[in-house]
Amino acid sequence: MSMPHLTQARAPLTREVEVMNQHGERESIFIPAERDLTVYVDKRELVTLMTLGAHPEWLVLGYLLNQRLVRSIDEIESVTVDWDVGAASVKTRHGIDRIEERTAKRVVTTGCGQGSVFGNLMDEIDQIRLPEASVLRQSELYEIVNAIRLKESTYKSAGSVHACALFAGSALSLFVEDVGRHNAVDTIAGWMALDEASGPHQAHGMLPSQVADPSHLKKVFYTTGRLTSEMVIKSAQMGVAVVVSRSGITQMGLEVAQRVGLCAIGRATNKRFLCYANAQRLVLDAMPPEAPVVSAGESKALSA
């Protein structure tokens, strides 16, 4: 497989600004950077993404993959990001078939707002078969939650970003923060496709979910954001059968998780969590003692 050529565009992730507090005092705080990145595919303008800008090349690759505009990174010759002009130029090897038609239909989704999914992602999910052998141990889940707690860097310094991460069992593979959580998951998808293409188990134009790669069975996707339908679909598209969230789930997110056989775990903080769907993928090897201390925020969010 030919690997795409990627730039490594860098830009500061936070910006210091002066604010006024409740005492009328001036203070300096950091806020997350936010940049517009217009994606051009073979010189044709596709979309403008608003991003923190940590890994723009992976973001663009993952965006094209998750929107199903390309099936494999094999189709991409290069991604060239230039922050001076806010542009990502994608050069494909053979063009994208019917790109006009395939980017015409809009679904405005939840993602805290009105996301944009081209085409008919919902139609595709019935073709996804997640591997039955993919499971997560409760002890690994607790390690994941703890690893995230120690990690979040831009959030700790500036707040207002979402984090996503990819784990292999409890080992952190990649941690991504972005102002938009769909950008964070797309960035992970881009990195994952590159990682698989460069590893011993090459994908060669197959869907990630069709790859019979044993390392895939240990993959877990973590997000600080809610498990909306779009997040669940993207995880399933990446062939990841277990998702963990600090937040809750929406009804469509739950319906999609049930439909594709994805194990959806939410409200994961400390030793607490709720498994919303496909609990058979969760091995309860580390149950905490009964009646743990319930934090105020959690009980508020869950009591009727």
Next chain:
Amino acid sequence: MSMPHLTQARAPLTREVEVMNQHGERESIFIPAERDLTVYVDKRELVTLMTLGAHPEWLVLGYLLNQRLVRSIDEIESVTVDWDVGAASVKTRHGIDRIEERTAKRVVTTGCGQGSVFGNLMDEIDQIRLPEASVLRQSELYEIVNAIRLKESTYKSAGSVHACALFAGSALSLFVEDVGRHNAVDTIAGWMALDEASGPHQAHGMLPSQVADPSHLKKVFYTTGRLTSEMVIKSAQMGVAVVVSRSGITQMGLEVAQRVGLCAIGRATNKRFLCYANAQRLVLDAMPPEAPVVSAGESKALSA
């Protein structure tokens, strides 16, 4: 002015589901409902919104206004929502001029994900002049934060929704929850346009920001979500010069607030807040005693 005819479609806002907790026990919780609502304008499919579904008619009106597809509700003859088929049929009085062209350009924004703004909203913001006399008192801000704390209903029972509210001074005009916070603000925009059209100060096809309505000066927009550029733009489009958020601000949100003269207040909990832009609109009449108790979450989010 002719008021549009609106249905009053109703649907349950939460759904009870069975989950498994960390002790391997089954329990019942509520999750927010989430429905797809496909908007047709004069029988032409425009967009599919994923929504909690509390006020679908106001949502559709506000969406059309905030996307600048219509300038006044005067242009709308009716909005007919039918949850059985997940459709909102909009009938305009005279059609929407150049609708194909104006819905062609996509900007995928932050809104926790990849939102969709048709056209060139950013180009429009320089035309917005927010009234200089619009101010908020600190004492009113504290009343707003407290009113929200007492209010949030779906969030309390099911979590995973965002809330927006419109205040007149410290008096709550409308409180809206939705799975997508852009839906919540669009719903407020729709309600506000109806309210102004039916009141003594009729808008007659003017932009809300151009209306010389004294009651407008007291308007404050509250959101539980982050102050992204899109949230700030939508508030400015509604002619509301003060926004308050429980969360923080992104860089583009701050830049837009500075550019349009909008007072942006974030991290508003209890007696604490940060004013990010245009602090001259905030009258400090209720400063708390020095050195208040800082909650762990807040200090974490703000310390570098």
